[in-house]
Amino acid sequence: MTFRNGLKSLLRPEDSVLVLIDHQPYQLANVNSHEPQMVVNNSAALAKAAKVFNVPTILTSVIADRGGRIFPQITDVFPDQEVIDRTFINTWEDPKVVDVVKATGRKQLIIAGLWTEVCVAMPAIQALGEGWDVTVITDASGAVSVEAHEVAIKRMIAAGANMMTWLALAAEWQRDWARMETAIELTEVVKQHAAGSGIAYLWEQQLLNTPVPSTAG
Template identity: 50%
Template sequence: MASNNLLTPDNHALLLIDHQYLQLLTLRSHEASQVISNAQAISKTAKIFNIPIHLTTAFAERQELLKEIQDVFPEQVPIDRTTLNSWEDSRVVDWVKQTGKNKLVMAGLWTEVCLQMPVLSALADGYEVYFITDASGGASREAHDMAVARMIQAGAIPTTTWSYVSEVQRDWAREETAGEVTKLFEEHGGGFGQGLRWEWQLLGLKEGTR
């Protein structure tokens, strides 16, 4: 039986906030390519498990959502805001309410602005909030770290990309998603993904038989 403290595919909703080009170009807390890969992995996880997810942007006419994320949800038009705090846009809050979920998972650029403010606001409104640190990033390492510390002090729960993916999969006997999650690790899992490919090579397994 799953613990109430653990995330499951049906007990939370996801918000990806402002994964856009200007924010990415000024990212200094993380390697930009890794943040892109992690955000893409989270997006694909939501699709695999049918987790409610919404994408948001700010001033999209100047800079669109990163293609790597938009391509996962080509049918979705991100909520385009003027507010720095996405929780102050009624469309975002209304979408969250419509999901019926009390647990929220968020990631965004930058950590110290567009992620921190909605996390604090959602906590104040009674939601249980998780945030994915390595699919987010700040304009400096200090800015990212101080925002993470402030969110934790306020009661938000930090996690990382592969911890999140593993938590929602939980059991490799769940065959309806296990194959797709394994492929996700292969594509975005860095050294572990390369290890999987090597193991399959040693075992003589071909694409489509894993």
């Protein structure tokens, strides 16, 4: 059952499964909805956050011989994991991917990929129709234009999908900073990838460790 409001609607690491779709050079070359470097940064951050919370993460590409391999910033997070290469444009039509996702036994399906209007929208909409609770990470995705990205988001929202950014997702998984088993590792991801928030945290640590000048007596 999918909950649209209330505490049960929030994402939980123990119920989540992440699918990263086609973060490849060919697709990145025509991303115009975001700065390409931010897509790489955010998708790497998303992958690292998933690893912190032990969220099963499926990596998939499309015709990698021509489109290129998935960004090393992602595959380095999961060095021993095989990337599932497809010919299907719609990931959710490829049983090689879907069977792995189903085997996790989880129903909170999180998707990010390139491009938003094609390789993200199609599996999101199909999975929604099959009863999955689908969340799209918009800043770890990208489209050929701002219009294409925005229209795809509207289309998926109309179909019932949730939209989030990677940092919001990480915070929702963490839920309580007293959960020290993940708080320290997540803070490292924030320092590396959250720009202003990460730098502000480092500044805070600097100030906390700076002695207060003594006044001359």
